[in-house]
Amino acid sequence: MTLEKNFSPAAIETRWYSHWEEKGLFRPARDDAEPFTIVNPPPNVTGSLHIGHALDNTLQDIIIRHERMKGKDALWVVGTDHAGIATQMVVERQLNAKQQKRTDFTRDEFVSKVWEWKEESGGTITGQLRRLGCSMDWSNERFTMDEGFTRAVTKVFVDLYNKGLLYRDKRLVNWDPGLKTAISDLEVETVEKNGKFWHFKYPLGDGSGSISVATTRPETMLADMAVAVHPSDERYADMVGKMVKLPITGRLVPIVTDEHADPELGSGAVKITPGHDFNDFEVGKRAGFAPAEMLNMLDAEAKVCQTSDGLIPEDYLAMDRFDARKKVVAAIEAEGLLENIEDRVIQTPYGDRSNEVIEPWLTDQWYVDAETLAQPAIEAVKSGKIEIVPKSWEKTYFNWMENIQPWCVSRQLWWGHRIPAWFDTDGKVYVAEDETAAQALAGEGVTLTRDEDVLDTWFSSALWPFATIGWPEETTDLKRHYPGDLLISGFDILFFWDARMAMQGIEFMGDVPWHRLYLHGLVRADDGSKMSKSKGNVVDPLGLIDEYGADALRFFMAAMESQGRDIKMDKKRVEGYRNFATKLWNAARFCEANGIGASDTLKAPEASLPVNRWIISEVVETLETLDKALTDLRFDAAANTIYHFVWDRFCDWYLELIKPEMQGDNADETRKVAGWVLDQIIVMLHPFMPFITEELWHSMAADKGGRTYDLIVAKWPDPRANVDAEAKAEIDWIIKLVSGVRAAKVELNIPPGAKMTAHVRDGDTDLMARIERQKAALDRVGRLEHVTADKAPDGAAAQIVVDGATYVLPLEGVIDIAAEKARLNKAMEGVMKEAKSLEGRLSNANFVERAKPEAVEKARADHADKTAEAERLQAALARLG
Template sequence: MSELPKTFDPAEIESRWYVHWETKGLFAPDRPGADPWTLVNPPPNVTGSLHIGHALDNTLQDILVRHARLKGKDARWVVGTDHAGIATQMVVERQLNAKQQKRTDFTREEFIAKVWEWKEESGGEITQQLRRLGCSMDWANERFTMDPGFSKAVLKVFVELYRQKLLYRDKRLVNWDPGLGTAISDLEVETTEVNGKFWHLRYPLADGSGFIEVATTRPETMLADMAVAVHPTDERYAALVGKQIKLPITGRLIPIITDEHADPELGSGTVKITPGHDFNDFEVGKRAGFKAGEMLNMLDAKAAITQTADGLIPLDLIGMDRFEARQRIVAMLEEDGALVRVEDRVIATPYGDRSGVVIEPWLTDQWYVDAATLAKPAIEAVRSGATKIVPKSWEKTYFNWMENIQPWCVSRQLWWGHRIPAWFAEDGSIFVAESEAEAQAEAGEGVALTQDSDVLDTWFSSALWPFATMGWPDADVKAAGRYPNDVLISGFDILFFWDARMMMQGLHFLGEVPFKTLYLHGLVRAADGQKMSKSKGNVVNPLGLIDSYGADALRFFMAAMESQGRDIKMDERRIEGYRNFATKLWNAARFAQSNGIGASTTIEPPKADLVVNRWIVAETVATVQALDLALADLRFDEAANTIYQFVWSRFCDWYLELIKPVLQGEGGVPATGLGADETRAVAGWVLDQILVMLHPFMPFITEELWSKMGSRDHELIVAKWPMADARALDPAAAQEIDWLIRLVSEIRTARTELNVPPGAKVDLVAWADAGPEVGVRLQRNAAVLQRLARVQEIRLTNQGLAGAAAQLVVDGVTFALPLEGIIDLEAERARLTKAIGAAEKERDGLAGRLNNPSFVERAKPEAVEKARADHAEKAAEAERLSAALARLG
């Protein structure tokens, strides 16, 4: 046993233990014969740094991994980073810009070499930060989505999907980021409400017989209009359907068509159709019979005006930026008499999350995956229960998205990433193969080939994470028991972008779901419930919280607040409270050391005869049972609360106090004898069980205490999880100690409420007709009552008491505390009566405000909430004081 310092210092402990665990390889799966258990970490961007969402996600994963390891499983937590195509390329380009250089100053190969150089020097900062959080990842097998083995899997999947006609090249609309010059995913689009305009335009009929009015928030797109749509049932326009319109500025003739997309109740009931620049219009255009190759494009990759295929855009507009062109086109429409009116309007506008520029729907050739076909088995897997989604409420969202899934655009116009394994011949033929040599062999000798310059969307490669990280396609990951993974923990916001796509690819290539359970956690929000963002200035740095309170306290907060289906509100006071919880455990261990309590020598509970020891053994086993159930159901908050209540209340506040009379003899000399020896053995065993149960949540302090409580032949991280042996449950002991705790609590409450001086000792009286069991319990626990309740004499009586006494009832038995001569009874009655009146007055005043509709409706929500809380507090205070007065009779 090594004596613990008086002060708990998380920083010193955390740095020392993490290095020890990692250096000794204790995170690696190395248990031959044990059941494999696997979890893969959502790979953070190689450019990333730890944010509060990462802290939540990785804490929950680490709890499960450490628990599985303690349960004897051969646990592997796969760790790695994503190459993050756009983000990484931007980082390196910014570095070049700082040196007055740009990407195009270099060949593609030279630029990629610079990215790899950056990755080796600066990439992976987040992996060091994950270590600070205590994540017990398999670092020896760290993966990267661009490492050779992973890249081999990506190429194989692309080629096989192409050969199975599930991956193809097509011209469709994409979210185009003009700032980055690439297509981006929906996840990378941020929609923001901005003040804009709504322009009403007059389009003349080609025969000169009239006009039709349309409205738009993007008047520049009229340069590529191909139709005007009206609803099939809109009688106002029935006679015009099929007629031609002659567009202002371009003079293009376009038809009036019918489509249900046009809403008769909205504005004029007409909609201008620009299929090459609007997602809804694209679908309308297809229904009208326009082929994608025929749809007009009026923007280049930088969102500047370009000539359409029919050459009708005025030359002075060509090359003009889209927003500059907007002003010019509005002026031209006004000059032409085609501008009816302009309204101010708040418009939901899509922005690129990295570039910060407005996104354009842009018609371009891209590679697509037939997601609808791949989605069918993934839908069935969740319906059949092969993969369970927790919370179950997310199933409806999953089914809705998967059943309406669109083709998945998987190409990006970047240099950094997995280059698409497709080669083009001069005649337009495409050859897809895993290598250029294979493509050339397929094309034939002498056929010049040029490789596609695009790279794959990073979500395409990360969709292979559950099996490509295990060595697929070279290794049989199913035979090794590493696939499917046992569980995946993910934020709900990537359910479609990552989780569902892993389901699709895993089922398609391995014929089995990639994970048995998918757990979706919520967001960590600011204390006021708002979403955290840099612009709001409410982002919380988890590393700063670790510096202030320790990783254990932050981890426990994350677990305790993670309630299925709900977001977490940041509350630094709670984190501070869990730091206090760690300190309380530390002090309990120091108390144990000072009283001769050390490490247990047995996994099974020691033999116990004393009621208090039988009780704590039973409480420990019940806690193990409750903890096992909570973790099996992924109820992290329930699991954290279970161990918290047991450690703080049952063990520290009560058990250690209840055993002091047994452990501490006269004059500070430790007690000896069978009862003391038994108690030390039981207390040491219970503390060991606490350290093991708490370890998944608070790994650092528990490992430190484990090492200091006695000689061990192994670290706590590889100890054995406690046995939930129901034979150790002891209802009789539980009833007696629970009764004792309630009796002590009632006496303490009465003393406090009636202003009995802390140093004053009072008698405890029970009536003899209470039954023999009460007398036996009082006699058996006399020492505890005298110590914890400041009771002097305990006696049974058949007679009434002379003088005033406070009365309290426990389990239907009335006890009395004679107070004559200890307090001024009349003064105390007067004090209580006055305090009750004051509390009731405040209670009733608050009730009046809350019953006033004007206050509830007009006051700020936080003011109403505070009034409700104050009312509840004053009502409880009045009730408590009235009960105290009633005790005096």
């Protein structure tokens, strides 16, 4: 096999992925090996790959490939989430396109249609994960509605109920009137909207005056149950305990004290609607109202309905909430009780899927006692059984877990895990794993009706680390691979998924679900803003793969992933890593053309030449740094370590330095070492760039009959060599000297290929011996024709200091010194003029304070560039004397 002249990612990616998967190489049989386990955050079955998925899964794949190559029984659990709301919406939209709706069908018929959709269209994202190169255990792919997974979900619900950790209660929820279901906080998007702040007067019941309140939702006054003032607010001390007679309804409600009322905000008095506001719900409870007594004025579609006291006038009933708002304001104004209307920006909650304004709604739902379950999960982090990386996230974790609220786990949908609860005609509930068991609890002859609701998808996905590998059965995988070693997730699901897995894992398995939790940031647009479809700044990872290849995108993700920071999308950087892949490809082609092939040994070859001993030392140091970075989950450090070794050390220096050796007495040694080093590069780079490395792994071994095994299951490097300090010192000296010569040529406008002579000052016999050994490399790579200890001739010269010795490079006859001085002086004048102009702008307070931040930042960067350029020009003039 001969490498093609040009590197083409598309030509190799599909071929190698199919090969790995067909041969079962993502989960090779290693029953006796040390297990290593990660679980993939299950993407929604309706989803497609977005840039956040690309980051999350790239990081996981780097780790799993690294651990697999270290010989471990590496399991990457994969599957998809049934995504209750999202999936039901997709299928309902398809029905709507046919002029049908969900309620035209029975529940079972509709669920059958969802399963049909899932089989036909529900695997889009899994195909896209393959394009990214994710080496998941597809042979055991799971789905949260699988039969086995459903059995686990049902058992957890029943067991939690029987332990008193799951119960039914009347509380406020985020109600989506469009979807007609409760939704989680994660599914609520708060948007700033221009709105109003209405100030009303509520008359006192005894006719002695009134009290002023303000609200952004006037319609809710139809269900007001109190007015609250702060206990220390002396303005209202005489009113506390009195009754207010509400406009429109005429309901008498008390004035109560509660610290929720802020004396500094508005009038200091607030209307309390416990059935329609989360804060008011708590105030209402403190005031003595039981949730069952709290008034509800809206139905499931957010239309006005009659409260239990029957005081809402008939002409308000069945009105949309926003129409009712206008009617309430008009009625209060007509009574002369409207004091003022302010324009105000309102933080308005919207359902992220329905785009409907979310309504806090009082309803009966199922809740998990999260406070009790949270205690062991808190202790697990405090004790170090779970390590959170970066550690800075611990404070956030503790803050949320220590103030956790009951977890609403029921949803008013048809698609999902049906709640295993049955009611008799009196409303008594029987929770059991199936209807037969529920009937046995209720007794013969008792008519039972099953709960219509399904479970929140986060409830089932909280079981992911153990339900995916067999629980409640005692499978071999469960024994070997629980608890897992690592979870990688975005910080945005720390509470909704990560913390809940910790709680459920400890409760049902008696141990944490994983020992380390790595939280990465968001991928943002290139200007640092959050990506959103409305802004039009969303980047499609599949488009980047089409343009630059999966390897380049993966390497970008790793190189930019710095603990605790978000990533700014930068297509130029992705392109740069495509160029990096091309650089490696061309280096492999050079090796191929010069008879350098694959190595047949893990151990570093024996080497006598300093350049070969040096590169082996570089491999040893690179490997040590790389392993530590991956162990510490410093993806940026790991990527940059291998990048600089490949580009700087191997390609730019080693391959250049060995060219003179390829025809000499040490050619065989050099070919062996070069082939071994290229092998180490291919292996170390594989977790980051799996496709190009697998291609090179096989191509470079073509002259030896090909590899008998694939790179994905090759052994991680084990050089069994020490760092050779003497060789490192010698080659590092060459690099510094040649770099100095090249820099001087650039500064003095000397052609790169011009041959020069160097006269050494302050050099000892060891240095001159080194120069003699390396004269071929200095001539070929440094273009130093002669390096001598003779005194340099008088006249202009460039001087380079390396390791205490000075190298004088005469310039007479190399360049026109007078013309070069004139050129440098002219360039210096221009640069200084620009620098002075920029300095003037930056010292102008008006510019700094009023200009756009990016303009000020650019001016500062330009000033720094011009100042540095002036220093370079000054140094060049100094070299000319």
